Amino acid sequence: MQHRTDLPSAPGPIGVFDSGYGGLTVWRWMRDLMPQYDYIYLGDNARAPYGNRSFELVYEFTLQAVHRLFQMGCHLVILACNTASAKALRTIQQCDLPQMDPSRRVLGVIRPTAECIGDVTQTRHVGVVATAGTIKSLTYEMEIAKLFPDIVVTGEACPLWAPIVENGEAQSDGADYFVRKHINSLLARDPQIDSIILGCTHYPLLLDKIRHYTPQEVRLLSQGEYVARSLENYLQRHPEMLSRISCHASRRFYTTEQPDSFNENATMFLGEPVSAEHIVL
């Protein structure tokens, strides 16, 4: 890893990282709430999905991406990926940042989501749908227990949902089958659930189908808004970081896959033209 003196020190963009397209569902909220900042979005589409990968690989891939975003001038990186937040964030914060540059920051998406759940659930029974990696890590259970020990959390691993999105099949009949299967399974395991956290940033791209198979009285929580508001609040509390974010409203997109399909999908989803560049991590 590069030493801190090799990293650019001038103010730079906010880095947003995900295994693929999912982080766009978070970045869209960040852009709408804080359009003045510069952003770099990095999707590791060539190696997505991360959800079924080992702890070691998710950590290694995420660290590579964070380091590259630092090299590109970012002082603050948001892991807009639950799997990376669950499996890599703590180690990067505690072991890697002190060596790379202790003044840079990497933040995840699970804590801000856990913080909001206390106000949302009435029954105090909450479901989490996420990748196998996120569910196995029990990170949601631990984060929610720290803040709201009375809330019962039931996690449901949905190993095919992110691959369905990455492969452009979110509108297919296959997507219906797998969405219905896991929503039914989750609600059968705890019929008192009144709120379901979409604990994977890819899942808002399946939102219509998830809503269709979920009883109307059960609330669905997409993370984008909560993560964006939490970031805004963080920057208000940390003027030293705010002064290191450049503000020209520029957006750059990078993908480890070929940019054409990334551009097409991202443009459709964001409603603005996206012209990504290829990057090797």
Ligand code: DGL
């Ligand atoms: N979007 C990511 C998440 O929030 C990862 C999905 C995947 O790559 O499996 O977990």
